[in-house]
Amino acid sequence: MDNARLKTLLQRYLKNDLSAGELQELLELMRGDASYGHLQQAIEQALTENSFAGAADKSRADVVFRGIMEKAAEVAPRKRISLYHMAAAAAVILVAGALSLLFLHPFQPEKPGMAHSSGNTKKAVSPGTNKALLTLADGSTVVLDSAGSGTVAQQGNTRVLNLGTGRLVYTPGQTTGSIVYNTISTPRGGQFQVVLPDGSKVWLNAASSVRIPSAFTGHERQVELTGEAYFEIAHNKEKPFRVIVGETEVKVLGTHFIINAYANEPVLSTTLLEGRVTVRSKGKEVALIPGQQARVKEGIKVLEQVDTEALTAWMNGRFSFNNAGLDVIMRQIGRWYDVEVRFNSTITDTYSVDISRQVPLPELLRFLELSGGVRFTMNGNKIVVDKN
Known part of the structure; x- marks a missing residue:
């Protein structure tokens, strides 16, 4: 991975000065690091430089991560790519680097179909x-x-x-x-x-x-x-x-x-x-x-x-899947959040996830939706899964 180029693109992104082509390049760089190690080092270095001082703020880090995710979805909203591999890596880095704590400020999705709720819930679904x-x-x-x-x-x-x-x-x-x-x-x-x-x-x-x-x-x-x-x-x-x-x-x-x-x-x-x-x-x-x-x-x-x-990620407080079927993922989610899951459609796509088991459930479902091909509806402690 070209760490210097990655830092440059991140800096331009934070300044809202990134072209569509550069955004695609940034995503490719983030997707390309299978080990996450070089990616983590590059982002941590970039975000601790003076020019990135604003990103150390919790809310700013929140905006950084979600902004990349939203723009990535706009780049390829219907195409099944390895975007989620990038998203998982970014989530690991932002949470582990104490930059994000982004899940302490739950984000309610604004776009239709993004892990939305149906009806009134008496009690929020909490992690185990x-x-x-x-x-x-x-x-x-x-x-x-x-x-x-x-x-x-x-x-x-x-x-x-x-x-x-x-x-x-x-x-x-x-x-x-x-x-x-x-x-x-x-x-x-x-x-x-x-x-x-x-x-x-x-x-x-x-x-x-x-x-x-x-x-x-x-x-x-x-x-x-x-x-x-x-x-x-x-x-x-x-x-x-x-x-x-x-x-x-x-x-x-x-x-x-x-x-x-x-x-x-x-x-x-x-x-x-x-x-x-x-x-x-x-x-x-x-x-x-x-x-x-x-x-x-x-x-x-x-x-x-x-x-x-x-397989042992749950002992360390994480969900970790590598090209796993959605049925496999949702069985674990159902047990950990104590929710019922019903599939209205057969989902054949596979997903890669590496994220804290303490993430609020709507955020986790939203990450999966950003990978493409799936849509969740929440109603109390029930989740309905449909094709997107």
């Missing part, structure tokens, strides 16, 4: 937060988002601590007597982290649950999962760790992996980031190496070198 429900062995429950910090339960000789930061920790004492089981579940619009009795860590995504014992005894460690979770398993060669998801079993010794087992996803997937796991289902078994993904449906299919950063 750290919240979960702990179900104890006796059937009693503890709401973790309102339980405060400290000990929330005693299960046998194990204390259950809520750290008040979206994390629940099991601290076992001397193992005696019978082992009891707890379930930690997140609602739609919730996420939570659990530190298991052996020190292993589990990050639960929205609408997920994990059933765990109060202590790991015997010759193995075993938990049961629904939904999606990322695991960091404490190494113990004497006690293999097993995750049971319906008829599928994932066995590890000590490793990092993610399982996506939502009922409304087309396949159950296990993706390995570090170490080694085996995936067994209906009498078939495969071993994975880092970067591979096992997909379970009728049988087990292994994909090579999947995008692990995109």
Whole structure:
């Protein structure tokens, strides 16, 4: 990427002195950087120079970004191009560079069809937060988002601590007597982290649950999962760790992996980031190496070198998709914002998105609309998807 040229074009844009041809050149430069690294450096340098002092203001940065997006839409309003790849990169830069905070000032689109609302909404749709429900062995429950910090339960000789930061920790004492089981579940619009009795860590995504014992005894460690979770398993060669998801079993010794087992996803997937796991289902078994993904449906299919950063982006508070179908994207949006999604049309375009999971929902839908080919209508907690 020509950083000097990019800075020059940005400077001319901020001065409202950019021709149509130069705008197209600016978009091409921004689209061309697949790694985002050079783009981030160029824009951050440009916006911190004296001639860009006005852009450091929150509202000015807001205008800069949205202005580029609006003009880009005017350049190619009906043509499906890789514009959104540029938009995603710009969003990452402006948010991460502390220039934008643009989502703190929600922007209501003025053009017809841009993520508009139908009817009056009683309550604004908010992004998800750290919240979960702990179900104890006796059937009693503890709401973790309102339980405060400290000990929330005693299960046998194990204390259950809520750290008040979206994390629940099991601290076992001397193992005696019978082992009891707890379930930690997140609602739609919730996420939570659990530190298991052996020190292993589990990050639960929205609408997920994990059933765990109060202590790991015997010759193995075993938990049961629904939904999606990322695991960091404490190494113990004497006690293999097993995750049971319906008829599928994932066995590890000590490793990092993610399982996506939502009922409304087309396949159950296990993706390995570090170490080694085996995936067994209906009498078939495969071993994975880092970067591979096992997909379970009728049988087990292994994909090579999947995008692990995109798959774990939710743990870092981001949505990240690379040429993903809109159905895939909207399933995640539905779970995180706790909204219902209905498709009135079949959308075959793919989209690339890399953006904070704290962005207001209308802004996120608007970004997708600017990519072309799709139109959203919001009515309360319902989203209707149509072709544009």
